[in-house]
Amino acid sequence: KAGVTQTPRYLIKTRGQQVTLSCSPISGHRSVSWYQQTPGQGLQFLFEYFSETQRNKGNFPGRFSGRQFSNSRSEMNVSTLELGDSALYLCASSWGTGDSEKLFFGSGTQLSVL
């Protein structure tokens, strides 16, 4: 069974640009969550999608957005990039029972903003 796949693995952007990251969950998983990982702040929750709807949202500005498609694949978008957005962006999939459950993480997209 294939794991969670994230593309691309690495991205380099400049301030003010926008970026789109992609996540394909494990087959059968309907929930996709996104986390930002930085050395200083650790892992911080961005949002969760289930059945194409945002089910939970963290405390990030509106520049961070996401969506989920009917096949459960998800994308997140960051507009007007800032230097502080440099981070490893991890997505995680799960069955989506509604309870907190085991998350399967992807390898992440390492975003560098210059």
Next chain:
Amino acid sequence: GENVEQHPSTLSVQEGDSAVIKCTYSDSASNYFPWYKQELGKRPQLIIDIRSNVGEKKDQRIAVTLNKTAKHFSLHITETQPEDSAVYFCASGGGGNKLTFGTGTQLKVEL
């Protein structure tokens, strides 16, 4: 919102010794407490989790204990091995997959 504190930030033990990592949480509505292990350059992987209706859970050399009254939970690794060297994160959740993570513990197991 929820806050999770994790200690220590670094931990060095001799091979074969035990390691203990402690976390505290603030939201009494939290009911799910997972622990993730992240090796250098790799993805976080769940190693054990516990729900609030259970006080202790074991899986071979790994155990987690939960004290709901004190809002503490701990990870215990016995008979540590070099392959246990990694960063360990505790987390708490209260429904859905919005987890609040601790800041991580760098565990080093020395030969």
